[in-house]
Amino acid sequence: MNFRLALCLVSCLISVLLGTVMMKEKGAALGAHKPRIGLSLDTLKEERWARDRDAFVKQVQDLGAEVVVLAANSDDVQQVTDCNSLLAQDIDVLVIAAHNGEAMTKAVEEAHRHRVPVIAYDRLIRNSDVNFYFTFDNVKVGELQGTYLASKLCPGGVQTGGAKKRIARIYGAPTDNNAKLFKEGQDKALKPYLESGQVEVVFEDWAEDWKPENAKKIAQAALSKAGAGGLDAILASNDGTAGGAITALREEKLAGKVMVTGQDADLEACRRILRGEQTMTVYKPLRRLATEAAARAVDLAKMKPIVTNAVLDNGQVKVPTLQLDIIAVDQGNLRDTVIKDGFHTEEELGAAK
Numbered sequence: 001m002n003f004r005l006a007l008c009l010v011s012c013l014i015s016v017l018l019g020t021v022m023m024k025e026k027g028a029a030l031g032a033h034k035p036r037i038g039l040s041l042d043t044l045k046e047e048r049w050a051r052d053r054d055a056f057v058k059q060v061q062d063l064g065a066e067v068v069v070l071a072a073n074s075d076d077v078q079q080v081t082d083c084n085s086l087l088a089q090d091i092d093v094l095v096i097a098a099h100n101g102e103a104m105t106k107a108v109e110e111a112h113r114h115r116v117p118v119i120a121y122d123r124l125i126r127n128s129d130v131n132f133y134f135t136f137d138n139v140k141v142g143e144l145q146g147t148y149l150a151s152k153l154c155p156g157g158v159q160t161g162g163a164k165k166r167i168a169r170i171y172g173a174p175t176d177n178n179a180k181l182f183k184e185g186q187d188k189a190l191k192p193y194l195e196s197g198q199v200e201v202v203f204e205d206w207a208e209d210w211k212p213e214n215a216k217k218i219a220q221a222a223l224s225k226a227g228a229g230g231l232d233a234i235l236a237s238n239d240g241t242a243g244g245a246i247t248a249l250r251e252e253k254l255a256g257k258v259m260v261t262g263q264d265a266d267l268e269a270c271r272r273i274l275r276g277e278q279t280m281t282v283y284k285p286l287r288r289l290a291t292e293a294a295a296r297a298v299d300l301a302k303m304k305p306i307v308t309n310a311v312l313d314n315g316q317v318k319v320p321t322l323q324l325d326i327i328a329v330d331q332g333n334l335r336d337t338v339i340k341d342g343f344h345t346e347e348e349l350g351a352a353k
Helices: 003-022 024-032 047-062 076-087 105-113 138-153 177-196 212-229 239-251 267-275 286-301 334-339 346-352
Strands: 036-041 066-071 093-097 118-121 132-136 165-171 199-206 233-236 281-283 310-313 318-324 327-329
Touching (some): 047 286, 066 076, 076 093, 093 105, 093 286, 118 286, 132 138, 132 286, 138 165, 138 233, 138 281, 138 327, 165 212, 177 199, 212 239, 267 334, 267 346, 286 318, 327 334
Parallel strands (some): 165 233
Antiparallel strands (some): 281 327, 310 318
16 A cells, blocks of 8 residues: 555544544534534735635535635734634634744634534644644745756855855744745755855744735845845845835846745736746645635535545644645746636736736
C-alpha cells in the first residue's frame, strides 16, 4: 500500500471516528435543519480573502447548507470572540483562517467543548487538536520564489566567483505560521547561492500583519543600507508586501529595475507584472481551495469521510491535511494560468496599460 493511499485511509478513519465521538448528538438533529458552517476570517482588507470568502459562501449555499461569516480585522481577541459568536449560532463545523495560529488554540478548545469540529483554513493552528487543515504547500511557495529569483540572478547556476547579487528579504507577519514556512522554503532555495557568495542578503525583516506600508518601510531601509551598490532584487513574501516594496522603489525611480517577487496573483500584482514593475507571483488556485474547504465542511457536518493527502505536525497532534498545487507566474505564462483559469479577466488586466 503506498503512503498517500495509507494517509487517505487513515484520514477517512479519523473523520468517521470524529463523527461518532463529536457529532452524535448533532447528527441526529441534522434532519431538522440545514447544515450550518461558521467561517472565521482574519481579515477582508486584502483582495485574496474577499475572493476566498465569496467562493466559500457560494459553494456552501450551492450544496444546500448555510454559512455565517465573521472577519476580525487582524485582531486576535476579536477573532476568538468571533468564533464564540459563531458557536453560539448552532454551527455544525467551524472553519478558521487564523490571524495568529497560536492564539486560536483557545477557539479550537471552545469549539470542541461544543462538540464542533474545526478546519484550519490556509493557516495552521498551532498546538491544538484541530481536526483538519486545508492549504497549499507553503514551503513549496517559498521554494518557488527563491528558485525563480536565483535562476534570474544567477542563470549559470551555483558557481564561485563573479559579481555578487545583492537582495533584500521581506518576510510576512511573524504571527502567521505560513510566513515562517514561506521563509523556510526560500532559505532552502537560496542556501547554495548564499554559501557560494553569489548572493548576499543586504537587509531583511518581518512585515507586521502583512501590511504594505510596513513592507515599504523595510524596502526603504534596505535601499538606504544598500547605498551606491543598490539592490538587484527584493524577495517579498506576498503580493501585498511586494506592492509596498514597489512603492518604495517608485519613489527612488527604481521600479522595474529591481526584481520583486510575490504570491497570491492579486489583480494589482498581475497588473504590475504586465507593467514590468513586479517580476513574478505565485498563483494559488484560491477558488479551488475555498470550494474544496466549503464542500468538505458540509461533508463533515453530514458525518461523511474526509479524504486528505498529507499529515502535518502542529506541535500537539499530526493534522490530516489537504494540500493543493501552486504555479510560479510571470509575464511569460500569466495569460496561460491566471486568465485561462478565470481568476482574472483580460479586461481587468487591461487597466495595466
